Amino acid sequence: MTPTSPGHSGAKMTEHHTTDIAVLGAGSIGMAVALQLVQEGREVVIVDPGAPGMGASYGNAGTIADYAVQPVGTPDVLKNLPALLFDRNSPLAIRHAALPTLAPWLLRFARQSLPGAAARNAQAIAALVGSANARWRDFAAEIGGSALLQHRGCLYLYETAAAFRAAGRDMTARRTLGIEVELLRPEAFSAMEPGLPVVEGGAAYFPQATFLSDPGEMMRRLAARLTALGVPHLHHRAENLSRQFDGILVQGPGLRLHARQVVIAAGAHSRALAAQAGDRVPLDTERGYHVEWDMERPRLTRPTCPTTRGFYLCPMSGRLRVAGTVELGGLTAPPSPHRIARLVEGARAIFPDLGTPSRDWMGFRPSMPDSLPVISPSRAGNDVIHAYGHGHIGLTLAPITARIVADIAAGRQTDLDVAPYAVTRF
Structure with missing residues (x-):
């Protein structure tokens, strides 16, 4: 990065910088991209106004979900979509005030939930996630996070016999996409996780899955590795992109950055930047929640998803995290107390003696x-x-x-056919 003398923009000082490649976003995607690029000898700058990795990259269930090959939109979801979206207690809900702006997205979602589209999307997801565990082993080792990577699999919990029977078709479909899964009767499931209540149905066990015992700590180690490699983090909001004759100009409050290439990795904040680059994308925002209870032993040994409740029970370092549900509602509304209450209620349905949560969180x-x-x-x-x-x-x-991004930036052929993920698909 080459800084130049700061100048004035109104009453504020503006930082002027030049670099080879700028990564806009300091979540897990942006920081991983920056690490890959700097390891290839590129001069890299990260631009993000927030603390690195402390959004959705911190607040998630911690699963390296190579088994999560089904898209959100499926024929079963489409059949039940009206009930799901307008039931306040549904795992998939919508803020009613956001419905007018979400309508175009919802129409696209409905089309992508039809059988043919859903099957194609599942195949494209499976192609991406297939190497996730192997890649994460190398990635964690590179950033000093191997001890945080837990190799104990993941469970889907079916609380009724009917739900367990219905799971057979889903698991058959996953097996055809290369996912290893075992269906466990209640006695086998209870032997594996004696801290969970006995259920009538059973569980699906994904033995190859891994998870992070502390996603926030893994993000801190990734950020520390980038700092050690000399990658600057400019704490500014990138609001404008424009093409110049010799690269891209990135601007925002107090920022003027010239880069030969730019990677947009700003997560839920990426749509406006993409449009300024000439690419319109139907990106919208899911608001995710978690609730945590501090405890020395978090009652189970691997992430477990009670499937009808739409969340994960996540054993993490010194705490139990309950993370999940989907709320479509944009970037500006405050957290929903109702969604948090539903997570607490669902967790207490599994563990009735849970007290007051230690903290809660909402992210995008x-x-x-x-x-x-x-x-x-x-x-x-x-x-x-x-x-x-x-x-x-x-x-x-x-x-x-x-x-993949490093290959694209260098003009190399990618190992994977990336056509299903191209911006031109819209």
């Missing part, structure tokens, strides 16, 4: 109607590269996305 996920991220060069060329829209699997896909 970038959500695409087809559940596929946008990982591709701009329509106008690879001077702007898109890397956002990962929905529920951003943490999972961070090192994979980083490799």
